[in-house]
Amino acid sequence: MELLLISSLLLCSFLFLIFFFRYSRFSPRRLRLPPGNLGLPFVGESLQIISAYKTENPEPFIDERVNRYGSLFTTHVFGEPTVFSTDPDANRFILQNEGKLFESSYPSSISNLLGKHSLLLMKGNLHKKLHSLTMSFANSSIIRDNLLSDIDRLVRLNLDSWSDDRVFLQDEAKKITFELTVKQLMSFDPGEWSENLRKEYLLLIEGFFSVPLPFFFTTYGRAIKARKKVAEALRSVVRERRKDDEECSSSSRKKKDMLEALLEEECGLSDEEIIDFMLALLVAGYETTSTIMTLAVKFLTETPLALAQLKEEHEKITTKKHYSGALQWNDYKSLPFTQCVINETLRVANIISGVFRRTTSDVTVKGFTIPKGWKVFASFRAVHLHQDHYKEARTFNPWRWQSNNSASSSSSSIGNSNLFTPFGGGPRLCPGYELSRVEISVFLHHLVTRFS
Numbered sequence: 001m002e003l004l005l006i007s008s009l010l011l012c013s014f015l016f017l018i019f020f021f022r023y024s025r026f027s028p029r030r031l032r033l034p035p036g037n038l039g040l041p042f043v044g045e046s047l048q049i050i051s052a053y054k055t056e057n058p059e060p061f062i063d064e065r066v067n068r069y070g071s072l073f074t075t076h077v078f079g080e081p082t083v084f085s086t087d088p089d090a091n092r093f094i095l096q097n098e099g100k101l102f103e104s105s106y107p108s109s110i111s112n113l114l115g116k117h118s119l120l121l122m123k124g125n126l127h128k129k130l131h132s133l134t135m136s137f138a139n140s141s142i143i144r145d146n147l148l149s150d151i152d153r154l155v156r157l158n159l160d161s162w163s164d165d166r167v168f169l170q171d172e173a174k175k176i177t178f179e180l181t182v183k184q185l186m187s188f189d190p191g192e193w194s195e196n197l198r199k200e201y202l203l204l205i206e207g208f209f210s211v212p213l214p215f216f217f218t219t220y221g222r223a224i225k226a227r228k229k230v231a232e233a234l235r236s237v238v239r240e241r242r243k244d245d246e247e248c249s250s251s252s253r254k255k256k257d258m259l260e261a262l263l264e265e266e267c268g269l270s271d272e273e274i275i276d277f278m279l280a281l282l283v284a285g286y287e288t289t290s291t292i293m294t295l296a297v298k299f300l301t302e303t304p305l306a307l308a309q310l311k312e313e314h315e316k317i318t319t320k321k322h323y324s325g326a327l328q329w330n331d332y333k334s335l336p337f338t339q340c341v342i343n344e345t346l347r348v349a350n351i352i353s354g355v356f357r358r359t360t361s362d363v364t365v366k367g368f369t370i371p372k373g374w375k376v377f378a379s380f381r382a383v384h385l386h387q388d389h390y391k392e393a394r395t396f397n398p399w400r401w402q403s404n405n406s407a408s409s410s411s412s413s414i415g416n417s418n419l420f421t422p423f424g425g426g427p428r429l430c431p432g433y434e435l436s437r438v439e440i441s442v443f444l445h446h447l448v449t450r451f452s
């Protein structure tokens with residue numbers, strides 16, 4: 001009995017110390033941390049955030065805290081205290097100071113799935129080099145001269161295969177973006193190999209939106225297993241290509257894709273580095289773009305006036321003399337309303353709701369101090385959906401992106417790059433920002449001109 005009492009006392013003191021430590025560090029007066037709530041010991045508020053994002057309306061998780069604490073608040077998610085920023089200026093400060101006051105830092109559950117050599121997690125000079133290499137494979141002139149014809153061909157090929165019966169748009173959109181990224185990365189046309197790889201990707205990506213328990217029967221466990229299979233498939237491709245390159249020394253016969261550029265990178269990347277890089281690039285370009293394609297169609301269906309205007313814009317192209325059935329670069333450049341629809345879909349429904357960073361020293365933001373080593377989440381979604389920045393912020397209104405439109409913003413201009421950051425910013429600005437717009441535009445073009 002006595003032993004039980006002593007053990008209970010020890011346990012209570014231990015728990016008290018944990019609470020004292022956590023909450024005394026958290027005292028806004030001592031450290032001037034943003035106010036907030038660290039939730040339950042160890043789990044913090046992780047369950048609340050995961051369950052919110054599993055529903056159709058995840059907004060209340062952030063809304064409630066912003067109402068209670070303000071635009072910067074502290075919480076505890078994915079095993080660590082984390083400061084959430086929903087302030088556009090603070091977000092810009094976080095993005096621009098990447099590599100100085102902040103560094104990219106995703107929860108280990110995410111980095112285990114991506115791989116430590118993925119661009120999203122890479123740091124320093126190698127990051128700079130590979131970020132600009134990725135940019136050079138997705139910039140406007142490469143898209144115009146090389147990628148656009150492949151994008152157009154692959155989109156039409158997919159739409160041709162649609163049956164009269166029923167089409168699951170999100171599945172089809174995912175297929176299209178996956179095939180496009182595989183083509184861009186390693187020059188493979190769609191076939192059994194890419195379809196099998198895609199099935200593993202579906203499992204892998206589910207892992208990002210699950211509780212990270214690595215057992216074989218959990219979603220996360222299945223995602224880890226799928227990752228291994230994907231890495232194995234990519235390893236064979238890398239080895240095969242290295243062998244081909246050794247056998248054919250002539251550079252004119254080598255493929256001009258991203259894999260080739262990675263193999264020729266002067267710093268000499270290992271197979272593992274190349275595999276992680278490619279695996280993560282497929283994740284980055286696939287789910288994001290296909291979701292925007294799908295949701296653009298959903299919003300257009302719910303907004304018939306916008307659909308009619310979009311159709312009219314695209315039908316104008318099909319009646320032009322030069323029109324051959326494929327969308328050309330000049331046509332793409334003459335689609336202002338399509339860009340409004342894409343912007344508005346990105347604003348309302350981007351699945352990248354923000355980015356994680358870690359402070360590299362004590363950082364002062366908006367009068368608060370975030371201690372060194374703390375996690376920060378810059379929430380773009382919270383800015384995009386706040387009525388202080390956009391009138392009727394939660395309504396899909398593509399016309400707000402037209403110049404001179406009063407629905408653009410209540411406090412500042414719509415073009416304000418601090419406000420609209422679906423592709424992030426600073427040194428980690430998404431290298432696929434133009435490519436994804438082109439993919440979505442081509443998809444919408446063929447969809448609205450061929451289907452009702």
Ligand code: HEM
Pocket residue numbers: 104119120121131134138280281284285286288289292350352355356421422423424425427428429430431432433435436
């Ligand atoms: C609608 C489509 C897309 C959205 C909304 C999107 C969004 C983003 C965002 C917000 C980031 C910044 C992450 C951070 O700062 O931590 C990012 C990074 C990245 N994106 Fe995209 N992306 C899209 C399409 C693509 C495509 C098509 C590609 C393929 C080339 C791509 C490749 C990447 C890569 C490699 C990074 C990591 C950059 C780095 O850390 O240096 N994305 N993306």
